[in-house]
Structures are given as C-alpha cells and as structure tokens.
Amino acid sequence: MSLNPAEHDRKYGELDQVVRAHLGLGPHVPEAVDAYLRQTWRTRPWAIAVAAGQLRAYADNPPGRLRLRLGEYYRLPDLGLAPEEVHGWLTGLADRLDASLEAGQAPPPAAPGTPWEWRARFPELAQLLGGWFSQDMPEEFGDHEAALADYLEGTDPGLVAQLTGELHELLALPLGEDGLALALVALGAEVQPPAPYTPGAWLTALALGLRGPGGAPPA
Template sequence: MPLSSLEHDRRYGELDQVLRAYAGQPADDTPEEPGVALTAYLRHTWHTRPWALATAETQLREYARNPPGRLRLRLGEFYAIPDVGLPEPEIQQWLTCLADHIRHSIETGEVPPPATAVTHWEWHARFPELAQFLGGWFSQDMPDEFTDHDAATDDYVTGTDRHLVARLAGELAELLALDLDESDYALAVAELGMEVDPPAPYSPSGWLAHLAARISGPRADYGPPRG
C-alpha cells in the first residue's frame, strides 16, 4: 500500500523539498560546486529552517544507500524520484553529491548570501501567500470571473482569514523593498502565478504598491474567510 503521510514525511519529507527545488532546473551539480537549484535550496533553508538541513542530508544519503527494492516498488511503499534529466544509474551518485554539499555547508558554515530568488521553487518558497493570491485570483480566467483587478483583490481580502491577508501584506512589502528593476518585477509576478497583465496604467511594481495599499485598508465582513 502507498506510504502514509506520516511515514512519507518521516523518511522522505525533506528529501522531497530538495528535489522540488529542481523543478524546471537542471541537475547540474558537480562534486566541486552545487548547481543553481541546490544553491537556491541552501540559501532559502539556511535563512528560514536551518535545522532542516541535517534532515535533508540524512534522507538524501539514506535513499542513495538504500534505494527501494522490488518488494517496496511492487507495494508502492516508496518515494518516487522525479525526473531530473539524469540516467537512472547516475541518480544514486547524484543524491550522494547533494548530501555531500549540504554536509559541507553545515560543517563549514558556508551559506549562500541573501539574493533575489532565482528559481521557480525559490520564488514560491519565499513568497507563498503571494503565490497563492496571484495564482488563484489572477490566472488567465480572471477577466471572466471579475470585473477588474480591484474586484479580484477585494474578493481575496473579504474571503480570506485576516492573518493570511496580513502575511500577504508582509510579502508584498518585502518584495517591494528589494527595489528590483521593472523587468525583474514582471518576472517575479509571472513566476508567482500571475497570468494577466497589470491594469493600465500600472507597471508591475506600481501595481504591487497599489495592491499593498489596498489590502491594508479597512475590510468589510462578508462571511466566513478562507483559512
């Protein structure tokens, strides 16, 4: 039978986080240097959940040493490594390479410095509520569901728990404080799930600033919130 959620997290939870960081990224790590995806994972995890790094190192190494055998494969009691573009015989060596880099980072204290998010995973890990908001309310279907961008924003604010709205306000403030180029703000909102253009006459950063002001204003009670 498939793994329970508890067993999955106990044995593979942080390994899964590492491998999710490779979505859309090559497994280009070498014994000398971690690749872009692992560097993004290290940068974010060091600054948010540093205690998880040792778990990641252990789970990666254990999986590399003991990949699922035929019985576990037949029963479905295993973690399926996503396709990272490597031949199957090279996967175990690659996982060990990742574990080695994480261990080196822990033991030496070498931490990637803070930087703008680079990968799709890193954008979502760093701005989770903004990704929920943009991907859920500003998909390509937004013009069919709402009269305009402000109506979509108001729908989110009035139907979402105020603690999550406050989290969104904080993430917007953090993103704006990075003072990125306009092209980088356009990339950021696209990576975070926005599939429509900002309303005229706003640039991406101007619209984010407008959003920040709008969601921080007074809010009416229109029923039970999302939470």
C-alpha cells in the same frame, strides 16, 4: 499500503524540497542547491541536516519497482537522470548540504534565483497570483479588483497579514520594473497588472491597500 502525509514528511519531506528545487532547471544546476540553501538557512536551518540525511538514506536504500507501484515509497520526479546516476547525484547533493553546514555558511543574500525559491520565499503571494490571477481571471472574476476581493473574502486574516508582509519584502528587493514583472510571472500571475499600473505600482498599491481597514483592495 501507500504513504500517509505524516510518514511522507518524516521520511522524505526535506529530500522532496531539495529535489523539487531542481524542477525546470535540470539535475546539475548549482543554482538550484544555492536556492535551497539560501532559503532554508534563513527560515529553517535545522532542516538542512535533515535533508542531507534523507538524501543519503534514499540513495543507499532505493525502493524497488513493486514498492513504488504500491505507493510505499517516495517516487523521485523525472529530472532526466539515468538510473545508475541517481545514487551519485543524491549523495552529491548531500555532500553540498553537509559542506554548507560544516562551514556554517549560507549563500549570500539575493533575490530568488529559481522558480522553487520564488514560491518558497513568497508562498502566500504565489497562492494569490497563481490562484486568482491566472489566464482565466477575466472570465471568472471580471477584473483585478473583483479577483482580489474574492481572495480576501475567503482567506484567513492571518494569511492576508502574511501576504502583506511578503509584498513589502518583494518590493524591498532591488529588482526594478523588469525584475518585478519577472517576479509576477515566477509567482504564477498569467495576466498583466491593471491599467495604468506598472508591475511595481500595482504591487505597491496592493501592499498599501491591504493595510487599510479590513484589508480593502486598492481602488
């Protein structure tokens, strides 16, 4: 019997977040754990202990091939680890999390440093950029304004308010135009801002426009 979503989250939800923080980076990149800790300390500090416990439980009781095939256990993404390395890697991650908790210390505040951290810190902006500003945007919507209008038409006002806050938070980071251009890519955008906007000017126009009546898009 395959895992249902509630059981998955109860047994493996935080483990999955820690592991996915390494995707695209590799298993032995300290910045991946720093990113998880920085984001989780600021939003859900209680989850760090949960993650450490789930990592140790999985390391000590790995599923066999049959149970994995039946979907009864969480399947670790392929990070390039040999089977004999998995136990030590998972327990090492748990040790890092426990050490952070025992010291009561999070990594210093900073702009996101990994793909996972960008999406975790700005989830609704990632939803907008990845879903409405992909490389198919010109064919699907015609232009940026139409794409944004389609997003606004089908999105709950509470999520639009969240998006507005995320835009202001992103613009408050000391990134500069090059950094904001990289942020757009990390958050899923596959098209350039509309002319004549720079990345910063477009994000500012979005943030200001969404605060207008009905969340009207910028002209």
